[in-house]
Amino acid sequence: MESQGVPVEYQTGVTGIHFNPDGTSTTTVEDKDGNKREIFARFIIDGSGYGRVIPKLFGMERPSNLPPRKAVFTHLVDTKRSMDDEPDRITIIVHDKAVWIWVIPFSTGITSVGFVADPGFFEQFTGTQEEIMRALIASQPYIAERMKEAEYVFEPRVLQSWSSTTDKFYGDGFVLTGNVTEFLDPVFSSGVTLATVSSQIAGKLVVKKLRGEAVDWNKEYMDIMMQGVNTFRSYVMAWYEGTLDTVFLPTTRTRDQT
Numbered sequence: 001m002e003s004q005g006v007p008v009e010y011q012t013g014v015t016g017i018h019f020n021p022d023g024t025s026t027t028t029v030e031d032k033d034g035n036k037r038e039i040f041a042r043f044i045i046d047g048s049g050y051g052r053v054i055p056k057l058f059g060m061e062r063p064s065n066l067p068p069r070k071a072v073f074t075h076l077v078d079t080k081r082s083m084d085d086e087p088d089r090i091t092i093i094v095h096d097k098a099v100w101i102w103v104i105p106f107s108t109g110i111t112s113v114g115f116v117a118d119p120g121f122f123e124q125f126t127g128t129q130e131e132i133m134r135a136l137i138a139s140q141p142y143i144a145e146r147m148k149e150a151e152y153v154f155e156p157r158v159l160q161s162w163s164s165t166t167d168k169f170y171g172d173g174f175v176l177t178g179n180v181t182e183f184l185d186p187v188f189s190s191g192v193t194l195a196t197v198s199s200q201i202a203g204k205l206v207v208k209k210l211r212g213e214a215v216d217w218n219k220e221y222m223d224i225m226m227q228g229v230n231t232f233r234s235y236v237m238a239w240y241e242g243t244l245d246t247v248f249l250p251t252t253r254t255r256d257q258t
């Protein structure tokens with residue numbers, strides 16, 4: 001974005017937005033030293049992810065219909081990577097019913113490992129975040145040998161209850177993209193796909209709008225994005241319910257029945 005001439009301000013956050021009746025707006029931003037300034041915009045594309053700037057500022061946040069989930073993850077120095085047959089592949093491990101692990105090897109030799117489950121699953125593990133992560137890794141034979149003594153790049157972190165949604169993905173003078181609209185769950189890696197597609201569609205529609213052409217935001221944006229979100233939602237829900245195989249192969253049995 002920056003290389004294409006878009007000014008980018010680092011370590012600067014949006015703290016307020018005032019919309020004018022004609023849809024133009026004045027945004028207040030604050031840098032890390034507390035300096036505030038205002039930015040005038042003809043139109044805003046809000047791509048603030050979990051920051052969810054416009055939904056929070058204007059009371060548009062709504063709870064998701066997905067149950068809360070928790071992830072515990074870290075990056076580790078993966079010196080025993082060559083133990084695996086295909087060590088450079090991203091691997092998703094089904095650890096237990098509705099508990100899964102991501103293993104994402106980076107070209108630097110560092111690997112991202114995360115456990116995702118219902119928050120109750122983690123209650124059996126106690127201690128510091130590192131002790132919990134080490135116990136989790138030791139409990140999974142597929143990664144235990146390779147990773148049980150690996151050095152951690154940072155103290156394992158916790159993310160919880162990330163699913164969220166909002167009433168509308170657009171309004172007078174703004175459009176929401178990516179995680180600001182709706183974020184489901186990482187299990188199908190839909191986040192970056194939906195963020196990229198929504199930004200591309202929204203960007204084109206904003207150009208159209210600023211040229212003075214009519215835009216039907218419901219039809220040209222929201223309906224398209226909701227179709228994508230709802231498709232992934234059916235996969236996510238079916239995966240956690242243990243019925244995903246019946247979505248793809250309607251005659252197969254559920255995980256509980258096998």
Ligand SMILES: Cc1cc2nc3c(=O)[nH]c(=O)nc-3n(C[C@H](O)[C@H](O)[C@H](O)COP(=O)(O)OP(=O)(O)OC[C@H]3O[C@@H](n4cnc5c(N)ncnc54)[C@H](O)[C@@H]3O)c2cc1C
Pocket residue numbers: 012013014015047048049050051052053071114159162177178179180183185186189190191192193195
């Ligand atoms: C545990 C977990 C694992 C995941 N794994 C995957 C995966 O393997 N594959 C995948 O595709 N997706 C994955 N995702 C989802 C993915 O990370 C997101 O869907 C994706 O990053 C969304 O992109 P975005 O551009 O909408 O938001 P972000 O990438 O979150 O970018 C938002 C930007 O806005 C900035 N911002 C926030 N608030 C403000 C403010 N007030 N002022 C100014 N700037 C602000 C932030 O600093 C950030 O730079 C995962 C998510 C979770 C929770």
